[in-house]
Amino acid sequence: GAGVSQSPSNKVTEKGKDVELRCDPISGHTALYWYRQSLGQGLEFLIYFQGNSAPDKSGLPSDRFSAERTGGSVSTLTIQRTQQEDSAVYLCASSYDRGIAGYTFGSGTRLTVV
Amino acid sequence: GQQLNQSPQSMFIQEGEDVSMNCTSSSIFNTWLWYKQDPGEGPVLLIALYKAGELTSNGRLTAQFGITRKDSFLNISASIPSDVGIYFCAGHRGGNLIFGKGTKLSVKP
Numbered sequence: 026g027a028g029v030s031q032s033p034s035n036k037v038t039e040k041g042k043d044v045e046l047r048c049d050p051i052s053g054h055t056a057l058y059w060y061r062q063s064l065g066q067g068l069e070f071l072i073y074f075q076g077n078s079a080p081d082k083s084g085l086p087s088d089r090f091s092a093e094r095t096g097g098s099v100s101t102l103t104i105q106r107t108q109q110e111d112s113a114v115y116l117c118a119s120s121y122d123r124g125i126a127g128y129t130f131g132s133g134t135r136l137t138v139v
Numbered sequence: 140g141q142q143l144n145q146s147p148q149s150m151f152i153q154e155g156e157d158v159s160m161n162c163t164s165s166s167i168f169n170t171w172l173w174y175k176q177d178p179g180e181g182p183v184l185l186i187a188l189y190k191a192g193e194l195t196s197n198g199r200l201t202a203q204f205g206i207t208r209k210d211s212f213l214n215i216s217a218s219i220p221s222d223v224g225i226y227f228c229a230g231h232r233g234g235n236l237i238f239g240k241g242t243k244l245s246v247k248p
Contacts, residue, residue: 073235116181
């Protein structure tokens with residue numbers, strides 16, 4: 026598509042439930058990134074994909090967080106046993122290559138854990 | 140983790156005023172970028188700076204990459220109401236993009 030598409034745009038879940046967040050990057054972009062934005066904070070790096078592999082998972086905050094990418098395109102970020110501190114906006118970005126600094130961001134998924 | 144120090148955290152603008160914000164880091168970056176985020180949207184790239192000392196303009200926006208490669212500033216001239224939003228600086232190094240906490244621009248009441 027023309028831009029980075031994320032779904033759902035909003036998600037409210039109960040504490041302890043699992044959630045899946047989806048990112049559809051710009052066609053042809055091999056690099057894909059997940060960031061988390063908490064209220065009043067900057068963007069916190071979570072994970073980076075080059076194609077289907079994730080050479081940099083250093084930002085995942087705990088083993089409850091995982092992500093995969095299939096076909097070098099769509100990526101899913103999964104949070105298991107959600108906690109209230111997981112509430113944030115989860116942003117996905119893509120670029121032609123990791124060396125290209127000008128990432129294009131999606132509109133994000135606002136996750137609220139109640 | 141690594142963070143950039145961005146200031147001010149927030150500011151109020153009156154239409155027509157010039158606005159200035161900056162970012163500093165203890166580490167060197169190869170590229171500095173400035174993004175703007177509107178409510179409910181992802182950040183949108185405004186300006187990218189690739190060389191130390193580089194001064195780049197995009198309409199009413201001007202940004203500079205500091206000589207030491209550890210800082211950058213963004214100026215907005217003759218502000219208009221649609222300039223309100225959150226502005227983020229970001230430094231790029233080794234394939235990672237590190238963000239500041241943002242400067243929130245609001246309209247003076």
